[in-house]
Amino acid sequence: MGVIKIENLVRDYGGGKGIFGISFQVKQGEAFGFLGPNGAGKTTTIRHLMGFLKPKSGKCTIDGLDCWSERDKVQARLGYIPGEISFFDDMSGTDFLRFTAEYRKIGTQSRMEELLERFELDPKSKIKKMSKGMKQKLGIVAAFMHDPDILILDEPTSGLDPLMQSRFVNLVAEEKERGKTVLMSSHMFEEVERTCDRIGIIRKGRMIAVDSAAALRERHTRSYMVTLEDEAAAKAFAADFGGVCNGEKVTVTTKQSLEEIFMSYYGGDSNE
Ligand SMILES: Nc1ncnc2c1ncn2[C@@H]1O[C@H](COP(=O)(O)OP(=O)(O)O)[C@@H](O)[C@H]1O
Ligand SMILES: [Mg+2]
Structure with a gap:
């Protein structure tokens, strides 16, 4: 199991802030990217899924369980990385992981060791002395170590360097492979x-696109017509750039990168 459903979720903080009718589903075995700039409403949506916030209207369920009224059951089957990680600062990382393992009632620690090695984290020091990146790694280990079927990850790579970011992407790909x-x-x-x-792309509390990465890209192809000096030049140009020739004219189709698509949806005002 592992189906996430969000239906018409609303949380109005006033002043145009909040989320205003968020709906989307994540299918069993799927990796869903929830993309949007700071302040778009990602964390607010995710907090509803975790049962930390009661929906003002709308609802969300995971495996058919209501995320608010059955939050204990929901939380038990999840791995979760919060957007702003705040730990019990006086604990050491080791104590925190032991505490989490007890709460999760997991006996074997082999997966925890493997994750610590993978992210090159030594958890012995006090959490308050850890860098942002170390805390983020600790959050990753705690979220994955009980091998949950559903992972809810709120900006999981924030604070990680590019190497660790790439290790994290690989970890998620492996988990997806495992269903x-x-x-x-x-x-x-x-x-x-x-x-x-x-x-799914969220902007100012509203979903503005939900589709496969491929389909989002497909929708955003652009064609250019280039006129060359003569047919031979056109053929050479088409051979180099993969266009279609028609006399001395060549039509070239380009796909926008997801980044370009994202920017076109946002119109560049991503710092609000
Ligand atoms: N408890 C709150 N009270 C008032 N405004 C809030 C509260 N939580 C979040 N917001 C505002 O709601 C908007 C969405 O926030 P958030 O869900 O954290 O966005 P994201 O995670 O996409 O960066 C932001 O403008 C934020 O300032
Ligand atoms: Mg956030």
């Missing part, structure tokens, strides 16, 4: 494009 359901928020096009089957 896990993944919802991952991000403001970075590239990691979502590399990891996710489908992508």
